[in-house]
Amino acid sequence: MPLGFDDSAKINEYAHPEVLVSTDWLQANLGAENLVIVESDEDVLLYATGHIPGAVKIDWHTDLNDPVLRDYLDGAKFAELLSSRGIRRDSTVVIYGDNKNWWASYALWVFKLFGHADVRLLDGGRETWISEGRDLTTDVTSITPSEYPVIERDDKTLRAYRDDVLAHLGKPLVDVRSPQEYSGERTHMPNYPEEGALRGGHIPGAASIPWSKAANENGTFKSAADLRALYIDAEALDPATDTIAYCRIGERSSHTWFVLKYLLGFKNVRNYDGSWTEWGSLVGVPIVKGEVRGSWPAVA
Amino acid sequence: MKLTKPAVAVVDDFQSLEPQHRLELLLDFANELPNLPVRYADHPDLLERVEECQSPVYLFVEVTDQRVQLFLTAPKEAPTTRAFASILHSALDQQPVDDVLSFDDDFPSMLGLTELVSPLRMRGIRGMLARIKRQVSEKS
Numbered sequence: 001m002p003l004g005f006d007d008s009a010k011i012n013e014y015a016h017p018e019v020l021v022s023t024d025w026l027q028a029n030l031g032a033e034n035l036v037i038v039e040s041d042e043d044v045l046l047y048a049t050g051h052i053p054g055a056v057k058i059d060w061h062t063d064l065n066d067p068v069l070r071d072y073l074d075g076a077k078f079a080e081l082l083s084s085r086g087i088r089r090d091s092t093v094v095i096y097g098d099n100k101n102w103w104a105s106y107a108l109w110v111f112k113l114f115g116h117a118d119v120r121l122l123d124g125g126r127e128t129w130i131s132e133g134r135d136l137t138t139d140v141t142s143i144t145p146s147e148y149p150v151i152e153r154d155d156k157t158l159r160a161y162r163d164d165v166l167a168h169l170g171k172p173l174v175d176v177r178s179p180q181e182y183s184g185e186r187t188h189m190p191n192y193p194e195e196g197a198l199r200g201g202h203i204p205g206a207a208s209i210p211w212s213k214a215a216n217e218n219g220t221f222k223s224a225a226d227l228r229a230l231y232i233d234a235e236a237l238d239p240a241t242d243t244i245a246y247c248r249i250g251e252r253s254s255h256t257w258f259v260l261k262y263l264l265g266f267k268n269v270r271n272y273d274g275s276w277t278e279w280g281s282l283v284g285v286p287i288v289k290g291e292v293r294g295s296w297p298a299v300a
Numbered sequence: 301m302k303l304t305k306p307a308v309a310v311v312d313d314f315q316s317l318e319p320q321h322r323l324e325l326l327l328d329f330a331n332e333l334p335n336l337p338v339r340y341a342d343h344p345d346l347l348e349r350v351e352e353c354q355s356p357v358y359l360f361v362e363v364t365d366q367r368v369q370l371f372l373t374a375p376k377e378a379p380t381t382r383a384f385a386s387i388l389h390s391a392l393d394q395q396p397v398d399d400v401l402s403f404d405d406d407f408p409s410m411l412g413l414t415e416l417v418s419p420l421r422m423r424g425i426r427g428m429l430a431r432i433k434r435q436v437s438e439k440s
Contacts, residue, residue: 044417045379048327062416 003092013224015265040107041098050136056085075150082148096122100219106254124220160270173206174245176256182208184289197280201287204296211252214259239266246272301404307391330379333386352427361435384425397440
């Protein structure tokens with residue numbers, strides 16, 4: 001049986017309150033049967049220095065990516081991974097992490113590619129849990145391996161490939177990178193020189209809305225009203241129109257994808273994980289430099 | 301370009317382990333980074349910020365009798381960065397100036413960690429190493 005939802009006032013304001021829980025909710029549900037807490041961080045050692053009691057670790061780099069092919073793990077590997085973490089197909093999974101849940105959102109997106117029904121984020125992530133003085137432990141979580149079915153990954157509903165993006169030109173795109181990356185001043189994040197592209201700029205027509213604008217200083221999501229003001233009022237995105245989010249490799253845009261799809265209830269949002277490291281190096285695709293969105297005729 | 305004796309030992313230690321156990325060794329390094337002596341702990345202004353690291357990492361080099369003394373600090377909340385600071389401390393502290401100046405810049409990629417930690421962290425350790433070598437050359 002899935003666990004009940006967090007019905008706190010803030011979370012109830014979102015379009016899909018069932019995908020987010022507060023630290024209070026998690027504290028009250030620690031140890032609940034059928035709940036698996038997953039930590040997913042940028043810093044690969046953080047989990048070992050202390051984690052939420054009972055949490056298991058899933059690493060974006062070594063667990064979710066294929067080591068050779070630029071792709072995510074397949075259905076068999078996903079089943080193996082989740083079994084090893086004691087997650088069943090009907091488990092309620094709550095994911096949290098460092099850096100404003102950036103990698104936690106990415107992990108959640110991968111869970112959704114495999115259609116895991118009940119997977120939620122912890123609002124505020126690791127930082128908020130710690131700042132509220134809640135318990136961390138270095139105890140090794142004892143895991144009883146589970147049976148998880150082999151599910152074929154769905155690469156159509158929530159994921160966009162470069163050809164999907166080409167066909168989408170003229171419809172809403174959200175570029176969630178820094179303003180310098182958007183304008184083309186930089187081809188990589190200030191600290192990620194090895195994940196660059198050959199050209200700087202953005203996909204024609206993309207709105208520039210850096211991912212972290214959706215989060216408060218402490219990593220919690222902004223209120224539903226603030227998010228609507230940001231994405232819908234200020235940037236004219238439309239919940240009824242197909243939208244694609246991208247960044248550099250698809251991690252930051254998972255955060256925005258989560259906001260658009262679940263917190264604001266956009267009907268059809270896809271994450272383009274090839275993102276700028278692919279688009280900015282592709283031969284012959286259009287790009288725009290500078291601060292204007294630019295445009296390109298829609299491909300018939 | 302070459303490695304110091306302790307650096308060779310560090311590389312051997314990491315390479316002798318299966319990848320999943322390398323992270324445990326990395327965590328040991330994070331826990332073993334020596335605290336700053338009082339003269340630096342009380343004077344953070346004397347230390348150089350390593351801008352390549354996202355988390356606040358600071359370092360300072362002293363050269364006495366042509367030997368390098370290395371002081372590094374990184375917060376507990378950034379264990380991987382702390383571990384890398386600690387690895388460099390093991391590899392370079394108390395080593396002769398010439399050995400530090402000719403130390404192989406590619407040392408970080410010899411540890412077998414590239415597949416396990418994010419590129420951001422690898423960039424951080426390279427930044428630390430470059431700054432250490434620059435300070436040593438300025439002070440010797």
